[in-house]
Amino acid sequence: MARDGRVKVGIIGSQFQAGIHAASLQIMPDEAEAVALASPTPGNAAAFAKRFGIPRVFTDYREMLKEKDIEMVTIAAPNSLHCQMTKDIAASGKHIVCEKPLAMTIAEGEEMIVAAKSHGVLLMYGEELLFTPKYLKAKEMADAGAFGKIYLIKQSEKHFGPHSEWFWDVDRSGGGAFMDLGCHGIAFCWWFLDRPAMKSIYCQMGTYVHSKNTRAEDDSLCIIEFADGAVALIENSWAHRGGMDDRIEIHGEDGVTYANLHMGNALTTYSENGYGYAVEKAPTTKGWSYPVFEELWNYGTPQELNHFARCVRGKETPKITGEDGLAIMHALYAGYASAGEGRKIALPFAAPSVKKPIDLWLNARAGEPHKSK
Numbered sequence: 001m002a003r004d005g006r007v008k009v010g011i012i013g014s015q016f017q018a019g020i021h022a023a024s025l026q027i028m029p030d031e032a033e034a035v036a037l038a039s040p041t042p043g044n045a046a047a048f049a050k051r052f053g054i055p056r057v058f059t060d061y062r063e064m065l066k067e068k069d070i071e072m073v074t075i076a077a078p079n080s081l082h083c084q085m086t087k088d089i090a091a092s093g094k095h096i097v098c099e100k101p102l103a104m105t106i107a108e109g110e111e112m113i114v115a116a117k118s119h120g121v122l123l124m125y126g127e128e129l130l131f132t133p134k135y136l137k138a139k140e141m142a143d144a145g146a147f148g149k150i151y152l153i154k155q156s157e158k159h160f161g162p163h164s165e166w167f168w169d170v171d172r173s174g175g176g177a178f179m180d181l182g183c184h185g186i187a188f189c190w191w192f193l194d195r196p197a198m199k200s201i202y203c204q205m206g207t208y209v210h211s212k213n214t215r216a217e218d219d220s221l222c223i224i225e226f227a228d229g230a231v232a233l234i235e236n237s238w239a240h241r242g243g244m245d246d247r248i249e250i251h252g253e254d255g256v257t258y259a260n261l262h263m264g265n266a267l268t269t270y271s272e273n274g275y276g277y278a279v280e281k282a283p284t285t286k287g288w289s290y291p292v293f294e295e296l297w298n299y300g301t302p303q304e305l306n307h308f309a310r311c312v313r314g315k316e317t318p319k320i321t322g323e324d325g326l327a328i329m330h331a332l333y334a335g336y337a338s339a340g341e342g343r344k345i346a347l348p349f350a351a352p353s354v355k356k357p358i359d360l361w362l363n364a365r366a367g368e369p370h371k372s373k
Contacts, residue, residue, distance in 0.1 A: 007032040007309040008069050010094075012061045012085060013076030014039035014048040016163040017099055021074045022052040024302040032072065032309035038064040061085065065092040072312050074126070074305070075099055078166040079174050083108035086123065090115040095312050097305070099126040101183040102325030104174045104356055106333060109326040116322060123322035124308045129155075129188040130320055131300030131307065134259045138250055139192055147252025153192055154233045154249040155185040158240035159281040161210060161218070168214040175358035176216025177238045178205055178335060185234030186331050187324065188248070189224065195324075197227040202344040203335040205361065209239035216358060222335055243282030243290075265298050266290035332357050340364030 009032050011021050018039070025034045037054045038061035039045035049057045058064040065073070065088060073089045074097040075082055082103050089096045096116060102125060103109040116123035129135055142150060162180060166172040173179060190198070201224050205217035218238040225231055246261040262279055267290065269278075274285040279292045296302055310316040334349035337360040354360055 007071050007312045008035045009033060010036040010038065010064050010067065010070040010073045011076065012038050012073060014041065014044040018048065018076035020296060020301050021076055021305065022054065024296055024305050026052065027296060027302040028306040031306050036064050036067055036070055062088060065089060065094065070094055072097060072309065078172045080104050080172045083112055086112040087115040090119040090121050093119060093121060095122040097124045097126055097308050100325065101174070101179060101332065102322060102329055106326065106329050106351055109322070109329050113322045113326060122311055122318060124311065124318050125320045125322055125325035126304065127184065127187045127320050128300040128304050129184055130191055131303040132261060133298065133300065134261060134264065135188070135248060138248060138257050138259055141257060142192070142250060146255050147250055147257065148254030150193065150230050150250060150252045152231050152233070152251040153189045155188050156235035156245070156247055157181045157184055158235065158237035158245045159243060160241050160283070161238040168216065170214065170216050170356060170358050173216065174356040175336065176214060177218055177236045178203065178220040178222065179332060179357060181236035182220060182222055182234055182335065183328050183332060185222065185236065186224065186328050189232035189234065193226055193228060193230050198331060198347045199225040199227055200344050200346050201331060201334045201338055203339040205339045215362060217361065243278065244280040261298060262292050263290060265294065266292050333360060336360035
């Protein structure tokens with residue numbers, strides 16, 4: 001396996017997030033290149049590879065793992081597949097980038113970490129908000145003392161629902177908007193505050209718009225109290241119309257900053273005819289719209305994958321790992337339990353054994369008690 005030059009990357013998946021991975025590697029090509037793709041749907045795999053100029057195509061990711069020159073594999077597959085894929089990748093001696101959330105269960109996350117360590121490979125956790133330029137600027141200012149002691153941090157991500165059908169199936173996703181988007185907010189707020197211990201979590205959630213499509217929650221509110229006295233408010237929705245809305249607020253004793261990920265990089269536009277693509281999940285470009293330029297760079301995914309490639313080469317230390325993803329899984333469990341029981345849950349949380357985090361909410365709604373402490 002090569003130890004110099006660009007890191008050769010294999011991508012598992014051929015839908016939306018896999019496309020972001022492939023495009024991001026092309027945006028920042030100095031450290032890594034996509035050389036192979038694995039997707040179980042032959043037509044999707046071939047079309048995807050042609051679109052991004054990826055030379056090798058596989059319908060079974062395990063066949064791709066036999067390619068000796070591949071050094072890092074990114075997982076852009078349903079959450080229910082993360083664990084087995086990670087264990088297989090680790091066994092092949094390749095480094096792993098696993099998209100959020102880490103796994104379906106805490107137990108699976110623990111297995112993934114053990115597998116990576118036992119085979120001496122890196123397990124890196126895909127959380128682009130830690131690389132988003134606008135949010136990094138807020139962190140830089142906070143660390144310089146611009147806001148004094150931070151007492152409140154807000155993060156919200158809202159849109160009208162995911163691209164891929166598997167998200168709606170809780171047996172493949174593990175949960176709804178809180179699982180899909182709340183993991184972003186929890187990771188961001190925790191990281192922004194320099195990873196203090198989480199003391200408690202309170203969540204409210206419901207299925208307001210998409211009940212015909214899913215049993216999952218399509219809207220959630222989450223409050224986390226940290227040991228340093230700060231509070232995080234995390235808002236997530238699959239029921240929000242008008243395209244992607246992602247923003248933060250940082251409130252401190254001596255200052256405040258507001259950042260809207262998209263609008264500061266958008267063109268205020270009106271069109272009678274429409275014009276194609278504006279921004280992720282925007283339903284139309286007729287009338288008023290806000291097309292974003294350099295969208296993936298603004299999200300931070302090119303910078304994230306560039307960093308992970310540098311970690312593979314030993315040039316940097318991973319900014320976020322499987323262990324961080326596991327800590328977020330613990331918070332997700334507690335959040336669903338909080339919504340199910342209608343009360344604040346103290347952390348750390350003795351999570352009961354469930355097949356998926358959302359069961360802690362769904363079972364409570366169905367009147368099935370679970371044992372939480």
